[in-house]
Amino acid sequence: MKMKRVLYYAPGDIRVEEADVPTPGEGEIVIKNKVTLTCGTDVKTYKRGYRYEPPFGFGHECSGVVYAVGPGVKNFVVGDRVVAHNSAPCGHCYYCKKGEPSMCESLIQNQFKNGGYAEYQLIPAPIVEQNTFHIPDNMEYKQAALLEPLACALYGTEMTHFDMGDTVCVNGCGPIGLMFVRMCVLRGARVIACDMNPERLATAKKLGAEIVINIKDVEDQAQAVIDQTPEKRGVDAAIEATGLAQVWEIAANMARPGGEVLFFGGPKKGSTVTFDTNKFHYQQLTMKGVFHTTPQVVNGAFELLKMGAIKADDFVQNEYPIEETEQAILEHASGKVIKNCIVYD
Incomplete structure (x- = not known):
């Protein structure tokens, strides 16, 4: 057959x-x-x-x-x-x-x-x-x-440390990003969602995101997110769900001192990123990659x-x-x- x-x-x-x-x-x-x-x-x-x-x-x-x-x-x-x-x-x-x-x-x-x-x-x-x-x-x-x-997004959410009531930014509202939005909302987070697609941002809103940011409308994505956080301190956790190296850097720049950055999207092999070591060290950021x-x-x-x-x-x-x-x-x-x-x- x-x-x-x-x-x-x-x-x-x-x-x-x-x-x-x-x-x-x-x-x-x-x-x-x-x-x-x-x-x-x-x-x-x-x-x-x-x-x-x-x-x-x-x-x-x-x-x-x-x-x-x-x-x-x-x-x-x-x-x-x-x-x-x-x-x-x-x-x-x-x-x-x-x-x-x-x-x-x-x-x-x-x-x-x-x-x-x-x-x-x-x-x-x-x-x-x-x-x-x-x-x-x-x-x-x-x-x-x-x-x-959903299992991948749930795993990434469980590997991200934030408390109920904390602010979490999900960068990228493709399928995985939207599932991150939903999982973080269900876990009690105040979610900010970033993307350039109005329809996907509308879905993020439907799934519980409190704030959506169209990155085409802002000059500095990280600062636009920070401006939406309490006392403009930055997010408690930033999640990268695009697989783009430049978004890894953006996500790292929006976390508050003592915050966490989760890299879930897989960039092309050989991609490199640059972080401000002073910020990484003195602001005690936690950055982690999570797979599968x-x-x-x-x-x-x-x-x-x-x-x-x-x-x-x-x-x-x-x-x-x-x-x-x-x-x-x-x-x-x-x-x-x-x-x-x-x-x-």
């Missing part, structure tokens, strides 16, 4: 090809995808590739129905509605034992082995065991497919999805068939939508 899947070959060159439907091995399952959502990582992959040698599959925000189960699978049967996260740690390397599973030396990132832009997707055993969930009957596939980005997420947080993110803490209607706009995946990704890249959705028969 054949299926359609999308493969990356080179920058700007992705192709829909036919392949055999995978057969699950020990502990594995095969999901017949119902939807796959576009993501900023997909845009970066399309434009510049990834660290793997092409061709390779990509896409990782998916949900669907169990099509086949391998030997030893106990918790899932054919026909179950499920969502699988794109990764799982090994649980036994140095970093896993240190309680840092996002740094796992053997972290499985399934999207580049069994890409989500496909009618059928093989899910490796560690992901089946740790990060695959039954979708409730009242949850839409699009809602479930938001699991991976953990199984514990993935579980929490799925519970939040079930609670309706975020809703697919606020994040997912247009639907496309798999043959038009490139168009869906390009529209996402243009900023005209927050996310698009590939829908399978």
Whole structure:
């Protein structure tokens, strides 16, 4: 039996090809995808590739129905509605034992082995065991497919130190940035959101941001944010969610003395930034990079999805068939939508 899947070959060159439907091995399952959502990582992959040698599959925000189960699978049967996260740690390397599973030396990132832009997707055993969930009957596939980005935003929020009532600035209102906005609001922060897209800023406002700043309307983004903080002292925490090195520097300049800066967006490899060491030292700033997420947080993110803490209607706009995946990704890249959705028969 054949299926359609999308493969990356080179920058700007992705192709829909036919392949055999995978057969699950020990502990594995095969999901017949119902939807796959576009993501900023997909845009970066399309434009510049990834660290793997092409061709390779990509896409990782998916949900669907169990099509086949391998030997030893106990918790899932054919026909179950499920969502699988794109990764799982090994649980036994140095970093896993240190309680840092996002740094796992053997972290499985399934999207580049069994890409989500496909009618059928093989899910490796560690992901089946740790990060695959039954979708409730009242949850839409699009809602479930938001699991991976919400887990990342939730992890970043949990790794940022601020108290209820503190002021937090989220720089960048793409999908992840908007989820940061929502998670920080739910945790009791007064949120300032920065972007240049009026529609995304409107969504940030809808998700609870108290103040939105269109960076096209200000000369100094950091100062514009500081001016909106109590006594103009700066934000208690600044979150960078664009993946642009220049925004890393801007975020570092808006934190108050003793404040924290979280770098979540991943800039292009080889990018460098410059910080004022005097400010860094004497104002006792804390700056940290955070990558990906953990199984514990993935579980929490799925519970939040079930609670309706975020809703697919606020994040997912247009639907496309798999043959038009490139168009869906390009529209996402243009900023005209927050996310698009590939829908399978």
